[in-house]
Amino acid sequence: MAKTVWSMCGMCSVRCPIRVEVEDGKIKWIEGNPHLLGGALCAKGSAAIALHKDSERPQQPLIRRGGRGAGKWDPVSWETALDYVAEKINNIREKYGARAMMLSCRGGPWADLPKAFIHALGSPNFTNHDSACGRNVHHACKTLYGVGRKGFIYDIKNTKHLVLFGRNILASLRVAEVQQVMDMLDKGGRLTYVDVRQSLTGIKSTNFMQVRPGTDYALALGMIHGIIKAEAYDKEFIEKYTTGFDELVSFIEPYDVNWAAKECGIKVGRLKRFIKEVTEDRPKVVFHPGWMLSRYRDSFYASRALSILNVLMGNIEIEGGQQFPKTPGDCGIKGLRTLDSQIPKPEEKRADGVGWKYKHFDKGPGLFHLFYEAMATGEPYPIKGIICYRHDPFNCFPDVTAQKEALDNCELIVSIDTHYSEFGWYSDVILPESMFLERETPIATQKGPKPRFILRQRAVEPRFDTKPSWEIFKRLADKLGAGEYFPYNTIEEYWNWQLEPTGYSIEDFNEKGFVSLTDKPIMYDRDNLDGKFKTPSSKIEFVSQVLKEAGLPSLKPYESPQKPAKGKFRLVFGRSPVHAHGHTINNPLLHELFPENSLWINTRSAAKLGIKEGDLVDVIAETRKGTVKAHVTDFIHPEAVYTVHGFGRQVPLQSRAYHAGMSDQKLQEGLLQDMDPAGGGLCLCEKFVIVRRSSRNPKRRVEL
């Protein structure tokens, strides 16, 4: 008889709830949790089984032999590997103090464990990948509402109009969210899509605007202008909950729709039609503030403008708008106990400067790339040891050569991951985590209109000598004299310890894999949102006091983006529905669907360069070159070329992914410290590359 195991998918960072059927220790079936997703799952989720069966992943702890990146490893026991790491950490602590250690993790619902670990060592230096992802969006929300980007959820299903600026929501594929979008469209809702190219999401849109790369901010300003002029905003809401509206009105004056349309290279009629639609649809209009917006020089301001548009709609805490995610506390239930809250906060300043040098940034995870400066310069103090847990900086941060130079100042580099990350390949020690079907994870809280606790049970035993992270961190902490902060020996003890204040027990998860903390969705009283906006003024601040104190504008005058020099293109990147960046490229079944990326190039630009569909093209930065097939299309702006991120991997033991396709981040030379001073995000689409037809296209073949 097959037994049901409740888990959460680990193929991408969405972590969809899943139900796994196991028989005789074998996985028979994986589907989306029927209670939450009606069984639905994406290609990656099903391909988890291929990951489980794949042997091209680290099979036991490895300690480097030979130079970094040489790819020579000594397979060792867990005891040996953990002793080795502990000794190195102790040396670093003795020589430079605990603060010389840093840890970066993948973020998400289980950050408590790695965060607790680095804090238990006595270092404040906890970080994650977000400065190459959503930091601009997060800080844009924070400086406007006083709450970060996770401070709102979007009730897409019930909205009348969803507006997406480059948010390729259907390809990024959070299953529950995709279902909401399709439900909304089925009900006759509108979808406006703005991008430099047409995408999987754009083909479903009712209004599509292909803009010149880097002009999103201009378009958002034009929208603000149009909406204010049409008086299509919620005056009462603005009166009650915001400050700085007059400044916004005078600031916006020069940016009318005609100007915006011209700047973005779109027909003004489209923009006017959009304003008219929004007037009809408000307040049930959601402007998605963006997800991965480490893109252009002004992405922070573009995202802030999108959030301002939401405020103008007055879409907060309404059906079909933005809602505050409800917590266990809102259901009268105590939250899960966390490890980190039991540990004395390290008093040291952060090495990335966040919280003291950069006071306007969120201290939580800080900004990863700034630690490289500390490594390279020893300022404000040296960083000598780095642990990356399920985070591959070489895959997500630009300019890998510059990263390696900084890392060479470290005495210890550790990678904890389920697969060979590119960073892992360069590290000193790889501690292999069991893939998600082979491990449990701590219980997580999922906030929302109906908050819940959810867990991941172990479906099958690990195929190799790998361990779950709760055990890795615990054992390492024991060896470092910090075991007291990890008060468990088994996962059951850990779960029970987490659950104790809540009144629930592990058995409560057996039926559905989660515990719902309320039957009915909870909504706050929209007329009494006082205290919900955590800005200095407790209002939504069009003009942010925090930014003012940092000497930064809140409403920044628009500057037109640089045009590519003759013969060059702006390199932009995105994702496909069948891959989760670099994590899945080597998965046998996903590789089969999408083995290598291509370069999208506009038909006219391609014609000038003599490039035809399917030709190999060289994509050239200063010292680096990638070669891939061209996809020649009308549906990309002539200034841009586009590729799917995550390819061009260089780990020889990943035989399928090895050198397949091209890596955008390796071409992004010089961008590692190109940070948006207001948003903290990197400007990864500020790279211009030369494209030429490759000499590798065969003219004739000499076989013998």
Added chain:
Amino acid sequence: MNKYMLYLNSKRCIGCHGCEVHCKTNKELPVGPFLCEISHDPLTAVKGVPKTEFHFRSCYHCEDPYCVPICPTGAMIKREDGIVYIDTDACIGCMACAGACPWHIPQFNPATGKAVKCDYCMDRVDKGLKPACVSKCTTHALKFVTLQEV
């Protein structure tokens, strides 16, 4: 008379290729054969929006299948309810069925050395479940329809 049909609501389909992998993993297929496929037409602008439609294709389970009579061992069988399936024990992997099928639907499974094709997941259907591709379709765009005789 065929009893079943797979229907794709292409308005709802997002072209995520989930169904292809759901099918492959359910049938434990290696790299190589696909029993269903999602495809789309080239993009064309409709009212200024570049659009396309997705198509889903598996086996047509023909009323009068070409693949059945050609099979030298009688491994290709059409059930009462219309499902055309392969009796794997009897299949010798000669692939005559693929040659006879106008769309080359039956595929060679390198892991077993035999032919394999869509059987509407009849083991699941006989248990009252839906086919794998339908059960797990990301957007529930794909439907398994039981045809009514009128």
